[in-house]
Amino acid sequence: MAAYAGGDARAFEQLYARHQAGLYRFVRRLLGSALNAQTDEVFQDTWLRVVQARLRWEPQGATFRTWLYTLAHHRVIDMLRRSGREVSLDAHSDDGDAPWEPETAAWQQWPAPASAASHTEELAFWCRAGEKLLACLEQLPLPQRSAFLLHHGDGLALDEVASALEVGFETAKTRLRYAMSKLRTCMGAHLAPLTEGGTGR
Amino acid sequence: MTPHDEPARDAWLSQALQHAPDAEAAPPAALSEAILRQARNAVTPSRAAAPARTTNPLLRWWSWLARPPIAAGFATVMVATLVGVMWWDKPLDAFAPQPDVPAAPAPMAQDKEDKDTVAQASAVAAAPPARDESKAVARSEPEKPRSIAPPPPPAAQRERAGASRASVPPAATGELQTRTADAAPPPTAAAAPAPAPAPAPLSAPAAVADSAAKFAATPPAAGLALRRQDAETITPLIEQPERWAWQRGAGRQPATPSLQRWLAQLDRSVHWRPASGTSPAAADGDVLQLWRDGAPRATIVLGDDAVWLTPAGSAPLMAPLSPDAAAALKSALIAATP
Numbered sequence: 051m052a053a054y055a056g057g058d059a060r061a062f063e064q065l066y067a068r069h070q071a072g073l074y075r076f077v078r079r080l081l082g083s084a085l086n087a088q089t090d091e092v093f094q095d096t097w098l099r100v101v102q103a104r105l106r107w108e109p110q111g112a113t114f115r116t117w118l119y120t121l122a123h124h125r126v127i128d129m130l131r132r133s134g135r136e137v138s139l140d141a142h143s144d145d146g147d148a149p150w151e152p153e154t155a156a157w158q159q160w161p162a163p164a165s166a167a168s169h170t171e172e173l174a175f176w177c178r179a180g181e182k183l184l185a186c187l188e189q190l191p192l193p194q195r196s197a198f199l200l201h202h203g204d205g206l207a208l209d210e211v212a213s214a215l216e217v218g219f220e221t222a223k224t225r226l227r228y229a230m231s232k233l234r235t236c237m238g239a240h241l242a243p244l245t246e247g248g249t250g251r
Numbered sequence: 252m253t254p255h256d257e258p259a260r261d262a263w264l265s266q267a268l269q270h271a272p273d274a275e276a277a278p279p280a281a282l283s284e285a286i287l288r289q290a291r292n293a294v295t296p297s298r299a300a301a302p303a304r305t306t307n308p309l310l311r312w313w314s315w316l317a318r319p320p321i322a323a324g325f326a327t328v329m330v331a332t333l334v335g336v337m338w339w340d341k342p343l344d345a346f347a348p349q350p351d352v353p354a355a356p357a358p359m360a361q362d363k364e365d366k367d368t369v370a371q372a373s374a375v376a377a378a379p380p381a382r383d384e385s386k387a388v389a390r391s392e393p394e395k396p397r398s399i400a401p402p403p404p405p406a407a408q409r410e411r412a413g414a415s416r417a418s419v420p421p422a423a424t425g426e427l428q429t430r431t432a433d434a435a436p437p438p439t440a441a442a443a444p445a446p447a448p449a450p451a452p453l454s455a456p457a458a459v460a461d462s463a464a465k466f467a468a469t470p471p472a473a474g475l476a477l478r479r480q481d482a483e484t485i486t487p488l489i490e491q492p493e494r495w496a497w498q499r500g501a502g503r504q505p506a507t508p509s510l511q512r513w514l515a516q517l518d519r520s521v522h523w524r525p526a527s528g529t530s531p532a533a534a535d536g537d538v539l540q541l542w543r544d545g546a547p548r549a550t551i552v553l554g555d556d557a558v559w560l561t562p563a564g565s566a567p568l569m570a571p572l573s574p575d576a577a578a579a580l581k582s583a584l585i586a587a588t589p
Contacts, residue, residue: 054290054294057294058294059290059291059294059295062287062290062291062294063287063290066283066286066287066290070277070278070283071276071277071278074276074277074278075273075274075276078273078276079271079273090278090279090282093278093282094282094285094286097286097290098286098289100290101289101290101293102293104293104294173270176266176267176269176270177270177272179263179266179267179270180267180268180269180270180271180272180274181271181272182267183264183267183268183271184271184272184273198264201260202260202261202264202265202268203268230261230264233261233264234261234263234264237263237264237267
């Protein structure tokens with residue numbers, strides 16, 4: 051980024067090539083299916099903010115990727131608000147005091163994650179699981195959704211998640227735990243019948 | 252949990268996320284190209300403009316001037332300058348209240364002549380070098396004579412025309428005609444000699460200046476004209492002291508540099524206005540008579556709260572003074588005319 055701020059356009063091309071796919075998926079999943087059509091707009095706006103802020107960018111301990119996802123997160127919030135959706139930045143507004151703990155029975159019927167690519171049947175199962183996961187994601191509040199996507203989808207460490215979402219470490223951890231608990235419950239409820247009938251397991 | 256007390260990634264959820272339908276989603280090629288093009292364009296002009304900013308001072312100054320705040324300030328200064336230049340030739344008294352100059356009560360036999368003299372003095376007082384002021388006075392001139400004096404006889408008109416051509420006030424016609432014959436430049440306020448600073452023993456300028464500021468409510472146009480008239484009376488004494496003499500009490504004595512300085516101080520410090528009557532009676536020590544070539548030319552009377560100047564053949568003038576300023580002028584006069 052410093053090289054691009056100094057006038058090296060090829061540095062930006064390298065940054066773009068490195069982060070464009072992950073950022074695009076993050077924006078798309080964060081917006082959800084209802085606002086899927088605005089993904090390109092938010093994605094482009096995020097990168098243009100990077101271009102405009104190139105001279106003001108200072109690392110200050112944060113990586114470029116963290117800063118990039120912060121910009122994208124802000125753009126998504128703006129888009130959701132413009133579309134008339136209520137955006138609550140308090141992830142615990144409708145939750146109880148403690149995270150909801152999922153039942154573990156359904157998970158015992160799932161195939162092992164490491165064997166996903168080895169069998170066609172299991173691959174089909176995970177594809178369906180992916181579809182359901184996206185549906186379950188849309189039921190999460192935005193803060194929990196963004197924490198989960200950054201942590202599980204883009205591989206950010208939890209402190210990077212906290213930095214990208216501009217919250218404290220404990221807040222990010224709580225949001226992530228709530229998100230994982232809800233997603234496990236949601237996924238188990240949807241996939242358990244399928245695993246019993248459709249896949250023969 | 253990790254050593255950082257971080258929740259471990261759920262392997263099942265991660266696996267499901269990797270197999271989601273949008274796992275292979277990517278921005279359209281056109282969108283990527285547009286973003287990259289804008290990124291390239293953003294850095295290209297700055298690289299091209301950088302050498303120009305550093306090498307060409309004219310362009311650097313021009314770009315600095317083209318910045319909106321600088322340009323707005325510069326435009327404001329230019330407009331103010333333009334308005335100032337356009338206003339330069341306008342009379343200062345255009346918006347001032349019209350001076351209410353009362354005519355000095357005088358005997359009926361001299362009324363016509365005196366009023367005519369005052370009108371002429373007002374007209375000619377704004378001497379030729381001050382072009383704008385002569386315009387101002389000339390503009391206001393038709394009002395005063397119309398309301399005060401009847402149309403002058405042809406002889407008086409000829410005399411006045413002659414006086415106007417010579418730019419000489421009637422009160423000092425003789426001496427100034429003499430001066431014109433000596434090819435001396437016409438007197439002006441700007442050309443009025445600035446004598447040496449008042450010596451320490453006088454110590455009156457501060458008090459007199461205070462008085463002048465206190466009584467500076469005199470209408471500007473009338474004050475200007477009368478001050479010029481006063482200058483026409485006093486300036487020749489300063490310029491040609493060998494032809495002048497003074498008398499305070501008994502005995503006439505030739506003019507001295509001390510008297511010159513006192514007169515210059517008085518000239519600078521007061522604002523004359525027409526006196527409503529003759530000067531009051533005062534002790535001989537407070538009355539200064541000025542003689543020129545053996546003939547009385549002016550009388551200055553120092554009172555406790557004002558000073559009166561009565562040029563020979565003209566209406567008396569007066570200027571208010573604070574008690575401190577009057578006392579200072581008196582002490583300075585005593586020192587200058589022992």
